[in-house]
Amino acid sequence: MSEFLQHLVNMLVLGGTYALLGIGLTLIFGIMNVVNFTHGVLYTFGAYIMFIVVQQLGLNFFVALPVAVLAGWLLGAAIELTLLRPLRGSDIDTTMLVMIGAWIAMQSGALWIWGGVAKSVATPFPEAPLVLGPVSVSWLRLFVLAAAAMLILVTYLLINKTSLGRAMRATFQDHDTASLMGVNVDMIYTSTFAIGSSLAAAAGALLGPVYVIFPQMGDLAAVKAFAIVILGGLGNITGAVIGGFILALAEELGAGYVSSGYRDAMGFVIIIAVLIFRPTGLFARAERVG
Amino acid sequence: MTRALGLVGTIALATALFGGPAGAQTIKIGVNEPLTGAFAASGTYVVNGAKIAADEINAKGGILGKKIELVIEDNKSNPTEAAAVAEKLITSDKVPVLMGAWGSSLTLAVMPKLIEYETPMVVETSSSGKITTTGNPFIFRISPPSAVEAAAFKGIVDKLALKKVDFLVINNDWGRGTAEDFSKMMKDKGITIGLVETMDQGAQDMSAQLSKIKSSDSETVIVTTAVDQLTLIFKQAAALGLKKRIITTGGSQNPDQIIAQAGAAANGTMHLTTFLPWFPDKTPNPEATNYFITEWKKRGFEFAGCTESFRGYDGIRTAAAAIEKAGKAEPAAIKAALWNINIKGLNGDIVFRKSGPEGKESGQSQPNVYLIEINDGKVEMKTL
Numbered sequence: 001m002s003e004f005l006q007h008l009v010n011m012l013v014l015g016g017t018y019a020l021l022g023i024g025l026t027l028i029f030g031i032m033n034v035v036n037f038t039h040g041v042l043y044t045f046g047a048y049i050m051f052i053v054v055q056q057l058g059l060n061f062f063v064a065l066p067v068a069v070l071a072g073w074l075l076g077a078a079i080e081l082t083l084l085r086p087l088r089g090s091d092i093d094t095t096m097l098v099m100i101g102a103w104i105a106m107q108s109g110a111l112w113i114w115g116g117v118a119k120s121v122a123t124p125f126p127e128a129p130l131v132l133g134p135v136s137v138s139w140l141r142l143f144v145l146a147a148a149a150m151l152i153l154v155t156y157l158l159i160n161k162t163s164l165g166r167a168m169r170a171t172f173q174d175h176d177t178a179s180l181m182g183v184n185v186d187m188i189y190t191s192t193f194a195i196g197s198s199l200a201a202a203a204g205a206l207l208g209p210v211y212v213i214f215p216q217m218g219d220l221a222a223v224k225a226f227a228i229v230i231l232g233g234l235g236n237i238t239g240a241v242i243g244g245f246i247l248a249l250a251e252e253l254g255a256g257y258v259s260s261g262y263r264d265a266m267g268f269v270i271i272i273a274v275l276i277f278r279p280t281g282l283f284a285r286a287e288r289v290g
Numbered sequence: 291m292t293r294a295l296g297l298v299g300t301i302a303l304a305t306a307l308f309g310g311p312a313g314a315q316t317i318k319i320g321v322n323e324p325l326t327g328a329f330a331a332s333g334t335y336v337v338n339g340a341k342i343a344a345d346e347i348n349a350k351g352g353i354l355g356k357k358i359e360l361v362i363e364d365n366k367s368n369p370t371e372a373a374a375v376a377e378k379l380i381t382s383d384k385v386p387v388l389m390g391a392w393g394s395s396l397t398l399a400v401m402p403k404l405i406e407y408e409t410p411m412v413v414e415t416s417s418s419g420k421i422t423t424t425g426n427p428f429i430f431r432i433s434p435p436s437a438v439e440a441a442a443f444k445g446i447v448d449k450l451a452l453k454k455v456d457f458l459v460i461n462n463d464w465g466r467g468t469a470e471d472f473s474k475m476m477k478d479k480g481i482t483i484g485l486v487e488t489m490d491q492g493a494q495d496m497s498a499q500l501s502k503i504k505s506s507d508s509e510t511v512i513v514t515t516a517v518d519q520l521t522l523i524f525k526q527a528a529a530l531g532l533k534k535r536i537i538t539t540g541g542s543q544n545p546d547q548i549i550a551q552a553g554a555a556a557n558g559t560m561h562l563t564t565f566l567p568w569f570p571d572k573t574p575n576p577e578a579t580n581y582f583i584t585e586w587k588k589r590g591f592e593f594a595g596c597t598e599s600f601r602g603y604d605g606i607r608t609a610a611a612a613i614e615k616a617g618k619a620e621p622a623a624i625k626a627a628l629w630n631i632n633i634k635g636l637n638g639d640i641v642f643r644k645s646g647p648e649g650k651e652s653g654q655s656q657p658n659v660y661l662i663e664i665n666d667g668k669v670e671m672k673t674l
Contacts, residue, residue, distance in 0.1 A: 260502070
C-alpha cells in the first residue's frame, strides 16, 4: 500500500509537467494546424536559460524562471515570424519538413554552444525531502508541481476569459470568418506559437534543475508531449492536462508493477490503444462525420 | 569577384584533399567514444585522458620517429553510430588501430567491423563478458569484465553481511551482464536476489523503480550505470527516503561528482572502482599515477573525472606500445604485437591473456578492482 501511495505522489508531480508540455503543443496544433517539431528543442532551450541565468550569471533561481519563460516566448515568436509566416497556406507536409529542419538545426546549435556533457542547476530548496507517513517527496518537485499548476491555470484563463483568448478560439473554429470579423489572424498565429513555445520553455526550466540538462533532453520530452496530445485529442487543452496525468500514471504503475524496462514504452502503448479505439482522442466530443 | 572566390574555394578544396601526405608523417590512432548522448560526460573524460597520453608520447619524440595523431570521432552513445564511426576511421582515415567504444553495447556493435577490416581495437571501458568470449581475435581489453568485478567483490560479501540484494541496472549489455554475473556469485554465497529493475540509458526519472525498491525487504541495492544517471539516482533515492545500502559497480561513477551533487545522500555508499586517484601511493604505479593526476589538474579538468579518464590514458599507451613493438603502423603487425606488450598501466600491468574460443581468442588484461566507501563526504578505501 505504501508503495502504491508513493507511486501516486510521483504520478502527480510528473503529471503536472507532462500536462504543461502537452498544452503548449496541443494549442499550436489546434489553432495553427502546425505539427511543432521544435517543441522539444524549446523545452531544452528553457532548461539552458536556467543554466545560464543561475549558474553562469549567478542570479536567483526564482528570477531565472520568468526569464526562461520570456526567452521561450521570444524564440517562439521569432520562429513563427521567420519560418511559419512565409509558409502560410502551404501544405502540412512542407511545414512539417521545415519544422524538422529547425529542430535539427537548433539541437546542433545547442550542442555547438554548450557541448554534449550534461549540466546541472543548483536550487534553493533543501535536500531533505518532505515526509508524510509512508510517502516522501522533494521540496523542489513540490514547487515544480505548484508552478506547473499555476501556469496551466493562467493558460486556461488566458484562453477562456480574455479577448485574445476569444480571438484565438474564433480562429481555431474558422479562421476565414474570424478574419472577416476583424480578428488579426497573423497576430493570433504569432501569439499562439509564442505562448505554446513559452510553455515548453517553462516545462524545461522547471524540469532541468530536477534532472540534468543536455542538448538531446528534449527528444524524449517531445515524444511524450505528442503522446499526450494524441491522448487528449488535438487542440483540446483540458484533454492535454488529463492526458498528462494519465501518461504519468501509466508510466509509474507500468514501471512499478509490470516491468521497469518498458517504462518509456508505456506512452507508445497508449498512443496505439487510443488510435485503435478512439482515434479522435479520449476527450473529443461526439462529432457527425460526413 | 566571383571568380576570385571560386579560386579561393578550389585552393581550399585542394589543400583539404591533398593535405594527406603531410598526415603520413604521423601515426594515426582512431578513438571511438561517446561525446554526446547519455554517456557524453564519461566519453569526454576518456578522450581527455587519451590526449594526455598522446601529448606525453609526442613530447618524448613520438614512436618510430613519428608523432601520434588521435583521430577522435563521436559515436553519440548509439551502437549504430559506433559501428559507422569505426568503419569511417578504418576506411577513410586509414587508422591501423582503434581505441573504444566506452559502452558494452557500443563495443559489441563495432566488433563485426573489426573482423571485416581486420583491424585491432583496444577496449578501454566496456565490461560485458560477451566482448571477450564470443571469439573476436581483434579485441584487446584493458578494463575488467563484470565477472572479474563480481569475483573481486566476493571476498567482502561476508564482511558486509549481505542477506538480500536488489539490482537497479542500465538496460543494455553492460547493466544486464553485471546483474547476471553478480547474481550468480551472490547465489553461490547464499545471498537472496530480490528485484532486478532496469532503466533506459537516457532515462532521467527513476522514481518509479526506486519506489518499488524502497518497498522491498532487501537491505542492499546494487546499482550499475554511468555518472550522470548515478547522480540522478542518488538525488531521487534521497528524495524518496530510501535508506538501503547502495553499492555501485562498473567503474564509471566518478565518486567525487557523486559527493558534490548528492551531498549527504552519498554517505555510506560503496563503489567498485578500477583506479585510486585519491591514494596514488596505493596504486600499482605511483609515479605514473602522480604524473597523470598532475597533468590532469594542470589542464583544468575536474578531479572527479580521473577515475574515468585514466582508461583513455592507458588505452592510448597500450596502442602506442604495440605500434612500437610492431615496428610499423600496420593492423596485422599491431595485432600480433599486442600479445607481446607488457606495460605499467595506472591500474596494474597491461599484459594480454587469451580469452574465448580456441583459435580466435580475444586479449584480456587483468586490472585491479577496488572497493571504496564514501564517509563524511570523503573517499575511504575498503580492503577486499
